[in-house]
Amino acid sequence: xxxxxxxxxxxxxxxxxxxxxxxxxxxxxxxxxxxxxxxxxxxxxxxxxxxxxxxxxxxxxxxxxxxxxxxxxxxxxxxxxxxxxxxxxxxxxxxxxxxxxxxxxxxxxxxxxxxxxxxxxxxxxxxxxxxxxxxxxxxxxxxxxxxxxxxxxxxxxxxxxxxxxxxxxxxxxxxxxxxxxxxxxxxxxxxxxxxxxxxxxxxxxxxxxxxxxxxxxxxxxxxxxxxxxxxxxxxxxxxxxxxxxxxxxxxxxxxxxxxxxxxxxxxxxxxxxxxxxxxxxxxxxxxxxxxxxxxxxxxxxxxxxxxxxxxxxxxxxxxxxxxxxxxxxxxxxxxxxxxxx
Ligand code: SF4
Numbered sequence: 001x002x003x004x005x006x007x008x009x010x011x012x013x014x015x016x017x018x019x020x021x022x023x024x025x026x027x028x029x030x031x032x033x034x035x036x037x038x039x040x041x042x043x044x045x046x047x048x049x050x051x052x053x054x055x056x057x058x059x060x061x062x063x064x065x066x067x068x069x070x071x072x073x074x075x076x077x078x079x080x081x082x083x084x085x086x087x088x089x090x091x092x093x094x095x096x097x098x099x100x101x102x103x104x105x106x107x108x109x110x111x112x113x114x115x116x117x118x119x120x121x122x123x124x125x126x127x128x129x130x131x132x133x134x135x136x137x138x139x140x141x142x143x144x145x146x147x148x149x150x151x152x153x154x155x156x157x158x159x160x161x162x163x164x165x166x167x168x169x170x171x172x173x174x175x176x177x178x179x180x181x182x183x184x185x186x187x188x189x190x191x192x193x194x195x196x197x198x199x200x201x202x203x204x205x206x207x208x209x210x211x212x213x214x215x216x217x218x219x220x221x222x223x224x225x226x227x228x229x230x231x232x233x234x235x236x237x238x239x240x241x242x243x244x245x246x247x248x249x250x251x252x253x254x255x256x257x258x259x260x261x262x263x264x265x266x267x268x269x270x271x272x273x274x275x276x277x278x279x280x281x282x283x284x285x286x287x288x289x290x291x292x293x294x295x296x297x298x299x300x301x302x303x304x305x306x307x308x309x310x311x312x313x314x315x316x317x318x319x320x321x322x323x324x325x326x327x328x329x330x331x332x333x334x335x336x337x338x339x340x341x
Contacts, residue, residue, distance in 0.1 A: 006079055007041035007217050009065065011181060012146040013074035014038045020331050032287050033247060034060040036239040036309040037074070044182070047209070047216040049230030049247070051223055051262060053284050057239040058219045062185040063337065065217065066102050067095070073260050078102055092272070096130050105169075105177040107188035112172055113160040114174040119146065120156045123174045132179060135259045145174045150204060166197035170204070177208060185217045190225060202229055227251055227336075232320075238285045241314055245321035252335040257300045260333040294326070302331055 015038075017031040023099050035057045037072060037112050042048045050058045058121065063069040067087050076087035080101040090098050103126075106112040113122055116143040123142045129134040133141055149170040160168055169189060176184055186205065190198040209216060227234055233250045235243040235258060254260045261281060282299030291297050293308040301309065306326050314324040325331070 005043060008044040008079055009042040009217075010077040010079075011038055011040045011061075011065065011074070012077070014061065014064055014071055014076060015019055015073035016057075017063050017072045022288075029146045030288065033239045033290075034115055034287070035071075038236075038239075038241050040234055040241060040244060042183070042215060042217060044215050045209075046138050046231040047218055047229055049226035049233045050179055050217060050219045050236060051221065051226045051233060052236035053221055054235050055238075055287060058221075058235040058236045059187055059237075061236070062104070062187050062217060062219050065183075066104050066185050068104065068168070073113070078183060085280060099126075100132065100179045101181055102183045102185070103179065103181040105172055105176045105184060105186040105189045108192050110160075110165070110168065110192070113168060115160050118157050118159050119171055122160070123178050126175060126179045130179060141178060144175075145178045146171075148208065149174045150179075164197075165193050166200060167282060169193060169197075169201055173201075173204065173208070177212065177214075179197060180212070181214070183215050183217070185219065187219045190216075191220065191222065195210065198225070205229070224266045227266070235262065238287065238290055239323075240295065240324065242325070243321070243323045244297070244314070245323075246319065249319050249321060250335075252337070254333045255317060255321060255331075256296075256325050257302055257331070257333065260335070261299070263335055266336060294324075298327075302327055 014033040014035055017033050020030050020032050022030060029277055038061055050061065052058045060069065064071045065338050067090060071088050078087060078098065078101060085094065085098045085101070087098065120139060120142055123145060124138045127138050127141060143156065146155060151167065151170055159227070163171065184272065189205070190201050193201060195267040208214060218226065218229050233245060234241055235256060237258045243250065243254065243259045250259060251263065254263055265281065285295060293310055294312055297303045297307050304327070312324040312326045314322050316322050317328060
């Protein structure tokens with residue numbers, strides 16, 4: 001990816017393969033390629049939306065970036081707080097410093113909080129574990145943080161079960177931000193919440209981004225959410241990045257047939273256009289049995305012989321767009337009209 005400024009994050013040829021046993025005696029070993037050679041950069045202060053169906057590799061990629069998973073190949077570089085972290089090599093003090101700079105907000109606010117820890121302990125734990133603060137200073141920092149996320153001082157000594165889903169996600173956000181990170185990977189942060197609460201949490205994340213100059217990687221299966229929060233959008237399919245571009249450009253002029261399908265499923269335009277154009281959604285791929293050539297062939301209404309023979313590479317198309325499709329220049333795909341986001 002070409003960028004004049006040094007990016008905050010560089011993801012270079014990152015792979016994450018999981019071993020899978022099969023055969024009668026479970027002796028045959030193969031690999032599920034959850035993330036397979038992803039390259040991208042993220043600039044400080046931007047929000048990169050990563051979108052794809054379940055199993056596309058987006059959550060695995062987020063976990064590779066924050067070292068919740070060890071990567072199988074490639075490298076992730078975080079340039080933050082005057083340092084460069086080569087994520088796969090981090091240990092000891094360097095790993096602790098990295099954990100201060102890169103944090104994750106998880107999908108499920110119910111299961112990501114320890115029911116035996118009150119909010120002071122929950123939000124204060126990263127400060128304690130990373131040797132940043134303890135005692136009175138810790139309590140002051142936690143108090144300031146929970147006020148910033150819209151909770152109150154009297155919540156400090158309550159336990160997670162006494163909070164609503166939206167409040168629990170606010171606690172999860174406070175826990176991630178209390179160490180003052182530069183990069184935050186938000187993995188489906190609103191998908192477990194009622195629709196009425198989702199907008200509140202999305203607005204809160206944007207306010208906090210401005211206040212603390214945060215950089216977000218925002219992961220979601222829903223293009224309707226991604227288009228609301230992102231500056232650029234990365235589309236993943238079967239472990240690969242298939243399209244990357246500026247938000248408005250990608251929404252109005254998608255270049256990959258899979259992006260067109262995701263956009264056709266956005267509420268408001270979905271029903272009308274899918275009936276008119278007959279865009280079939282198709283089934284998510286069998287990751288253990290991907291086709292040769294382009295992995296999207298079985299679902300692609302535009303596939304030709306070359307698609308079955310050769311895997312397309314991610315390549316620049318101008319306007320900051322990158323796409324992996326043999327036919328990207330000739331196809332006229334439908335986006336969202338008047339996408340004034
Ligand atoms: Fe469809 Fe071929 Fe493009 Fe793959 S390369 S998305 S099969 S047109």
